[in-house]
Amino acid sequence: MVQQVTPGMAPDNPAQPPETAPILLITRQAEQGARFAEACTARIGPIETILAPVLDIVPRKAEIMLEGVRGLIFSSANGVRAFVAACDRRDLPAWCVGTRTAGLAQASGLAVRAAAGDAASLVALLRAAAPPTPLLHLRGAHAAADMAAQLTAAGLPTRAVIVYDQLARPLTAAARATLEGARPVIAPVFSPRSAALLADAAAGAAAPLYVAAISPAAAREWRSRRPQDTIRVAARPDADAMHDTVTDIHGAITAP
Numbered sequence: 001m002v003q004q005v006t007p008g009m010a011p012d013n014p015a016q017p018p019e020t021a022p023i024l025l026i027t028r029q030a031e032q033g034a035r036f037a038e039a040c041t042a043r044i045g046p047i048e049t050i051l052a053p054v055l056d057i058v059p060r061k062a063e064i065m066l067e068g069v070r071g072l073i074f075s076s077a078n079g080v081r082a083f084v085a086a087c088d089r090r091d092l093p094a095w096c097v098g099t100r101t102a103g104l105a106q107a108s109g110l111a112v113r114a115a116a117g118d119a120a121s122l123v124a125l126l127r128a129a130a131p132p133t134p135l136l137h138l139r140g141a142h143a144a145a146d147m148a149a150q151l152t153a154a155g156l157p158t159r160a161v162i163v164y165d166q167l168a169r170p171l172t173a174a175a176r177a178t179l180e181g182a183r184p185v186i187a188p189v190f191s192p193r194s195a196a197l198l199a200d201a202a203a204g205a206a207a208p209l210y211v212a213a214i215s216p217a218a219a220r221e222w223r224s225r226r227p228q229d230t231i232r233v234a235a236r237p238d239a240d241a242m243h244d245t246v247t248d249i250h251g252a253i254t255a256p
Helices: 030-044 077-086 099-107 119-129 147-153 173-179 192-201 216-223 239-254
Strands: 023-026 048-051 055-059 071-074 094-096 112-114 135-140 158-168 185-189 209-213 230-233
Touching: 023 030, 023 173, 030 048, 030 239, 048 173, 055 077, 055 192, 071 077, 077 099, 077 135, 077 158, 094 099, 094 119, 099 112, 119 147, 135 147, 147 158, 173 192, 185 192, 185 239, 192 216, 209 216, 209 239, 216 230, 230 239
Parallel strands: 023 048, 023 185, 071 094, 071 135, 094 112, 135 158, 185 209, 209 230
Antiparallel strands: 055 158
């Protein structure tokens, strides 16, 4: 169970002095953040956890035109949710960024192929498979790369439709208090945009920050704003690798 504690209180871990016990600051959306926190707690034991999303995912009223389309591309689970809510068709193959997105698409009735968890691996999978085209990428308003342009340039005609927005939201009071404190903060970041938003919000932070970045792109966004912080990049762009990275950081902070 996630241990959410008022900032300043120590977690239930008598071996760790209260003034040096790390805090886990999770800025994913509520459901995803809680799930990630539970998994981290299962690995490292009780830890004070602050859930403070920096983005709101807001569906966009988009016209999804499927005439002539031979396949769908989903670079996030949010794209799957938006498509399922807006369209009844399930007869097109779905090319998905990773296993979680593929699982959601498959549960909706789509036939899926999954890449290794990031946009680069999804582009590589599509180029190797050379499926019938044109393809349709259902994506958010903010993306690290223009996947449709990359695939079209590689000979796989693809167009994109924006089906949701990722709207920035201010940090909670608890998160701000955590960043202004003295205890070390472990901050997992799951996209370049969320990394940029949290790093900007932490501009005047007093707390020592230890960042677990899901990708080199997310790490670059953080370093461009706060090069003084300790940053570790996950071995793979997926939740399990991020759990490993948070565990490693926690171990380094709490080692005798």
